Amino acid sequence: MIHAPRGIKDRIPPEEDRFLALLSVAEEHLQKAGFKKVGLPIFELSALFTRSIGLETDIVEKEMYLFEDKGGERFALRPEGTASLLRLAIQHHLIEPARITRLSYQGPMFRHERPQAGRLRQFHQIGAEILGAITPQDNIDLLVVIDSISQKLNLPGTTLFINNMGCARCRPVFREALVEYLEAHQSGLCVTCQKRTATNPLRVLDCKVPDCQPIIEKAPSIIDFLCETSRIHHETVCSGLRNLSIPFTVNPRLVRGLDYYTETTFEFVSDALGSQSTWAAGGQYDGLIGQLEGPDVPGAGFAIGMERLSLLAEKAGTLPLPPDYSQDISIIPLGDLAVPLAQSLLRDLRSAGLSATGIFGATKIKQGFKQAERDGSRFLLIIGEDEIAKKELVVKDLLTSEQIPFPLFPLTSLIDHIRSVRDLKKVSPIS
RNA sequence: GUGAGUGUAGCUCAAGGGCAGAGCACUGGUCUGUGGCUCCAGGGGUUGGGGGUUCGAAACCCCUCACUCACCCCA
The missing domain is CATH 3.40.50.800 (Anticodon-binding domain)
Incomplete structure (x- = not known):
């Protein structure tokens, strides 16, 4: 018998209806916040992802589904939505530098990983991006949207972690200081961290190897290196969240696994999910749109993992009811x-x-x-x-x-x- | 990519070297074109797949595949 490929979750009745109902809950919240839907392709030229996500990331290094078509062009099944959405927005001139554009997408993403609770090879994301003349308040608004979904579904055990990764001016300074510190402590670090000191030092901060922890704890903190603009950005986001009574924790070691993030980054984590505990995440990216040959303006966005959201809603007993198929x-x-x-x-x-x-x-x-x-x-x-x-x-x-x-x-x-x-x-x- | 655990009927699970079973589901009868309930009967399985040990393997060994969880990574 031919079975489904590894890491694929078939949705049989009434699962698919519940899934779609949950998806439309999320879609409604994005629509109410002014995000217009776009339809993204399932695959893109592989160069799009290597250029945007970063060569030294796990996603690009070992998780992409790559293939060549009959003309010999190299494609990849999309591992995430942001790069694809930006490509679309740039190609169709949807970004107006002096204004903001709000777009959202929804659909399956593909990463070749070992399946686990809350982790599939084909998984579903819904995401939103704000492009153009964005402000710290737009970052707050993104968090408000995710928080509203969390409130609506009464998601259990959720914590919001916030960090600021700095900007084009202050990040290199921090990076240099970090590399200097890490190089001084090479012998105490694991092999991966030693390698990453050279290739992607910020990722060392994310390492979970116990031996690395004492070194990481004493490492320089990005928050201390923020320039005036980034510091104000960070404080604006924090005080904005306090005004809205949205609880959060600043985590200077929160480094998103995609290279393009700058300024505010965030993760919504739940202790009810097991090992794969992040159910929504995102942040700002100052250079990415320009890097993809669009206008040199920043953007910010997030993605929600639908399967994880579904697990949480199920635990909370707030999964929306599927439609009634009973016949007259x-x-x-x-x-x-x-x-x-x-x-x-x-x-x-x-x-x-x-x-x-x-x-x-x-x-x-x-x-x-x-x-x-x-x-x-x-x-x-x-x-x-x-x-x-x-x-x-x-x-x-x-x-x-x-x-x-x-x-x-x-x-x-x-x-x-x-x-x-x-x-x-x-x-x-x-x- | 690494590790641990688990694969027996459509589903949930027994049997731990000696006849492969139960409950639910399904089919038929009870009941001819009027259902649900009851009672009775029946169909279903190369025990994930392949190889090995043995008189004999679902069980023990090896390989492989899948699932689950963890590492890693991420949504």
């Missing part, structure tokens, strides 16, 4: 004459706004009843020779066992009857 009526045709009549009835009932299923394969009446129950039908219509001869439809109410005859033409009285019963059910859903 099922039709069992008996005999060849009844089949075409059943088919046209189905069409007429559906166009009248009712839900209706045909049960065509039943060789015995009892099978038909069982199928109608499985379909959740309130009414059942059995059409045989008698009914056709008398031009009469006998409708059975499966709840009350009551049987009521209706004329075949016109159908209006039957439709009205079903509607009245259905609307009654909607008014008082106790059954």
Whole structure:
């Protein structure tokens, strides 16, 4: 048997409906904050990601799904949405340097990692980006949007971590100081950290190897190196959050795993998720748009991991309800004459706004009843020779066992009857 | 990429070298074109796959695949 590829989660009923319902909760919050949706391609030229995410990151180094097409061009399944969205925004001239543009996306992302709780090879993100003349307040607004989703779903055990990674002026100064410090303590660091001292020193701050911890703890802190502008940026974000009563923790060692971040970065972490605890993250990126040959303006954005959000909402018992698939009526045709009549009835009932299923394969009446129950039908219509001869439809109410005859033409009285019963059910859903 | 644990019927799980089982689900009968409940019966399995040890393997050994969790990394 051919099975799904590793790290892929099939969503079978009613999972997919719950998933889509949760997705639209998130989409509503983004829409209310003015983010317009864009449709991003599933794959891009691989150069887009190597240039934006950074060559020394794990995502680019070992997690991308790469392939060549028949023309020999090199592509990658998108491992994240920001690069792709910026490419789209630049290509279609959606960025106006003096103004701001708000865009959002949603869809599957792909990374070749070992699957784990909350980590899949195909996973779903919803994200939003603010591009152009952005301010610290726009960073706050991003956090407000995520926080509102968190509030709405009553997500358990969530902490917001904030950091400021500095800007083009102060980050290099910090980087230099950090490298100097790390080089002085090389012998105490793990092999990866020794390598990263040269390639990507900020990532050392993220290391979890116990032996590295005492060294990392005493390492210079980015917050102390912030220039005047970045310091004000940072303080503005912090005081803004305090004004809004959004609790947060400043974590100077929060270094996002993508190289493009500057200034404010953040992570929403939950202790209810297990090892993969970050369910939303993002930050500002000053140089990225220019780096991708767009206007030299900053942007800021975030992404939410839908599977992780779903796990949390499930724990909180706040997963939105899937739609009701129960049918208003099922039709069992008996005999060849009844089949075409059943088919046209189905069409007429559906166009009248009712839900209706045909049960065509039943060789015995009892099978038909069982199928109608499985379909959740309130009414059942059995059409045989008698009914056709008398031009009469006998409708059975499966709840009350009551049987009521209706004329075949016109159908209006039957439709009205079903509607009245259905609307009654909607008014008082106790059954 | 590394490590640990787990793979038995559609689902949840028993059997720990000697006949592969239960509950739920499914099918049929009880009940001829009128269901749900009851009772009765039935179909279903190369025990993830391959190899080995053994008179005999679901069980023990090796390889492999998958799942789960952790490392790592990230949403």
